[in-house]
Amino acid sequence: MKKLLSANQAIAWAAYRAGCRVAAAYPGTPSTEIMEHVAEFKGAIDCEWSVNEKVAMEIGVGASLAGVRALVAMKHVGLNVAMDPLMTFTYVGAIGGMVIVNADDPSMHSSQNEQDNRSLAKFAKCLLFEPADSQETYDMVTAGFELSEKYQVPVIVRTTTRTAHTSTIVDIGSGERGDVPGIPYVKNAQRNVAVPAHGRLMRFAVEKRSVALRELTETTAFNRAESGAGELGIVASGVAYQYVKEVFPEAPVFKVGLSCPPPIERIRAFAAGVKRLVVIEESDPVLAEQIRAAGIPVVEPQTELRMMELNPARLAALRAELLGTPALEAPKPEAGIPVRPPVLCSGCSHRGPFHILSKLKTTVCGDIGCYTLGSAPPLAAMDTCICMGAAIGAAIGMRKAGLPNQRIAAVMGDSTFFHSGMTGLLDVAYNKIPITVMVFDNRITAMTGHQENPGSGHTLLGEISTQVRVADVARAFGIQRVHEADPYDLAALEKIFLECLDSGEPAVVVVRGPCVLHEKWAGKFINEVDAVKCTACGACFRIGCPAIVRGAAKDPAGKRFQSRIDPQFCTGCNLCAQVCKFGAISPAK
Amino acid sequence: MTTSLDRIFNVSLVGVGGQGILLTSDVLALAAMHAGLDVKKSEIHGMSQRGGSVISQVRFGAKVHSPIIPDGQSDVLVSFERTEALRWVHLAKPGAKILVNDMDRIPVTVSSGLQAPVQDLDRRLAAYPGLKLVDANPLAIQAGNLRAANIVLLGALSAFVPFAEEHWQSALRERIPAKLLEVNLRAFAAGHAAVG
Known part of the structure; x- marks a missing residue:
């Protein structure tokens, strides 16, 4: 049966056909769709959004050691998080086939760096496949499960953004589920418990395996002249x-x-x-x-x-x-085309808190998610962004470095907090660090396309689950000063932020408002600008809302413009009315 | 019936997140597969939902290697909006057909006053001899739903792509939900007629 599949879809089909029984991932572009497609085979494959990539990898390890085939998927920087289990699992060795899909992102279409994870396969002494299209991805994942079992080795399949998001024709055979019996589990501490005495034995086994893998690579049809x-x-x-x-x-x-x-x-x-x-x-x-x-x-x-x-x-x-052949001749791009950068949506719950942080001249250690867009002008409300969860550690470091600015905040989203912010927050509590940790909680993993997480109350398969409240976590860690705040009430936000930032003690503010794209909410009204009252001061432009556009020129030189609100994009979040000192913005009649 | 091509045919589709570009290129790629051709469809859509540019490229022929179309080698460029047409016009072959939805999605950088709008957009677009403006939005409304404007553009594109009608029909039926099919079939026909 032939189908037009992206590499991400082909991976799910290959896992299904190869009898994979357990799959786990944390979302990250360009790997996210893999687990969404695996979920289409939910009766056959037990699949989940894991809290982070390390947990996903460990789930794969456990499933493999229990004798079943397992798939874990992540973007390239996710493998950094999961390296710890991988580096020892490669010693212990797979039992059920273990395929790790790692999606690199050359050109950094949606990533903070361009690391080439092929080096990590060499480092971990694993097998590494590099597919060139969806058919090869399908074939390599299929072979990966078999080779992983045969050589007791984790197998990495390295896609890139281009292969992950390119659809090509794939022959998926009969399309039916493969019947692969699990390998019976046998308790074997010498094999599966990595302590120094066992590790030394495993070390020799890894070298012996590497010899066999070198023989394999010299004969496999995946390499060809x-x-x-x-x-x-x-x-x-x-x-x-x-x-x-x-x-x-x-x-x-x-x-x-x-x-x-x-x-x-x-x-x-x-x-x-x-x-x-x-x-x-x-x-x-x-x-x-x-x-x-x-x-x-x-x-x-x-x-x-x-x-x-x-x-x-x-x-x-x-x-x-x-x-010495001629280079490709290509027409030159037209000049003077305005850029179209991604921006926080109109009505986004992140806009208000960033506006206040900027107003209070806070030093903000940021993190990875939609809210990283708060670093761009006009909000320009971010000082650092490194990796998932780094906001809190970086803010602690800035405080310890004696930064003159007393107002230091760490800002991250709900999914990032659960992924790797919780340990940082525990450090804040334990070491009594006087910073304010702000979690912008929109109850979904928004940037990667709205995946569920422990704060959303649903699993990958849409089942109702525990809905963890960030404020409860903070209190359980022993932090006394914990607030929940409404992102659309600027005066209240400012009061809470000031109180926490200037308190001289650890504080947590959870700003709670659902993602406007996900829940498609709209306010009860849309706003309009009163052309008589508008003085063209520009304050409303500084919140960076895409619904606020240039209106008529106000001053005789025509340099300063009044604002106008595009009714197509206004959600009625009403932030603009709160920043207008002249009362020029109010609900449209 | 299968289509035979003695070369690779390249189509680039460009626009802004939310305009239905990826669905459109899905249908095009499926039609190519139904026509018995090798096909690759490549897209970059990392942050598209937040108002960014979106580009999708579809290549088909006897055997397709690169998923990326080299600049200046698209046989047809379809733009879902006028500014994006000018941004990506260098993708098109000299003299290629350039189908543009006759509407503007002003970039937020312009509407907020951070950047100047394109100067002389009409004149600069008209300088390309293959340019054809399509009233996709009104035609989609006539067909029953503004959101089918993307399929109006697909219908217009179909006039310049060598697939049999049956391949378009089967691709549309495979990819469009049943309850929206009638509207989209009308939109497709209207787009084809608009450039015919």
Whole structure:
């Protein structure tokens, strides 16, 4: 049966067909849709949104050790969070097949960095597949479960944003669920309890396994030489292979599908048949360095290929350099087109608290989510953003560093708080750090497309569940000064923020308001601007609401503009009326 | 009936989050598959729901490798809004058909006064000989629902893509929910007629 599937969909189909029984993930672009598609097979696969990637990985570990096939999925930075269990699980070794899907994000379409996680597979001594389209993703996940069991090794499948979000035709066979019996569980402390005495034994087993994996990679059909003409030979992996086939259609190509460990001897044989060898891979020179280290000469081109996504135009530039062919001629983009950056939605519950933080000149350690958009002008209400949960630790560090500004806040969303903010908050309580931790709680994981979390009251499958209140967590940790606040009442927000920021003790403010996109709420009215009262002072523009647009010019020079409210976008959140000193904004008649 | 193509056919679809671009490119890609062709559909939509630009690219032919269409090689560019048409016009082949929904979604950077609007948008768009403005919004309302404007544009696109009617029909039926199908079939036909 043939279907048009994104790689993310193909992963879910492969897991279903391969008899996977347990799946866990934390959402993160571009991997999020994997678990949403796995949930379509909910009767067959036990699946969940885990609280974070480390927990997801540990669930996969437990399921594998219990003898069933397990799938865990995360974006590249999520694997950082999950590295601790992975680095020891690779010693213990899989029993039921364990496939880890890791989605890298070259060009940082939706990420804070561009780390190439292929290095982590080498570090963890696992197998690593690099699919070039959805069919290969399907085939590699399928093979991954089998190889994981055969070699007792975790298998990583590295997608990228381009493969994850590209749909291609996939043959899913009969489409029926595969019948894979679990492997009976046997208690075996020497195998499954990683203490130093066992770990030393495992260490030798890992090296023995690595020898077997090197034999595997030299024979697998996922690595193959494709014949061609000319003196230039190309080694390519992942989606880069597709660009190579497009731009160098005649060249001999060695396609690397199973790239860790790399098939060095087959590449050596391939290199012997060409005059010059170039390695085309997306991001770090992971393969190139290992091939060179094996004594195989590799051309180092001048054309920059190490940063950002590759594409046919960049490879055409490389071709021009290596073969002297003309570069691709492309029309120049038109100039002077205004940018269209993502912004906080009109009615967003994050806008009011950021406006007040900015007004109170607070030093704000921010975090990862929609609310990171509060760092952009005109709100410009953020000083730092590092990784999931880092807001609190960073704010503690700033306080300890003796920052002159007494008003230091850590800001994060509800899902980020549950993911990795809770431990930071416990540190605040335990070490009595006088900062204010603010959780902007919109009761959903908004940025990745509205996934449930422990604060939303529902599971991945939509079942009713416990709805954890952040304020209860803070109180349970022993923090005395805990408030819940309404994001749309600016005067009350300012009063609470001031009281906490200037209290000289640990404080928590939970600003609670549902995501306007998710719950599609609208106020009872929409606002309009009274052109007689509006003085064109610009205050309402400084809350950065997309519904507030330029109206008629006010002053004779035509430089300052009155505001106007676009009724198509106004939600009636009424923040603008609260910042207008002239009473010019009120509900439309 | 299958379609045969002696080259790769490239379509770029651009616009703003929420305009139905991804559904439109889904139907196009499915129609290509139903026509018996190899197809790749690639999209970048990380933060699209928050008002950003959205781009989706669909390529089909006997065998498609790169999911990305090189700049200047799109056979048809479909823009769901006028400013985005100018932003992405360099994707189109010289002389290619450029189908543009005749409407404006003003970027927030412009409406709030942070950036200047595009100067001479009409004149600059008209400089492209393949430009064809489509009244997709009024046609969608006539068909029964403004939200079907994306399918009006798909209908217009269908006039320039070598698929048989049956492949479009089966793709629409596969991808559009049953209760919205009639409106969308009317919208598709209206779009086709508007450029025919």
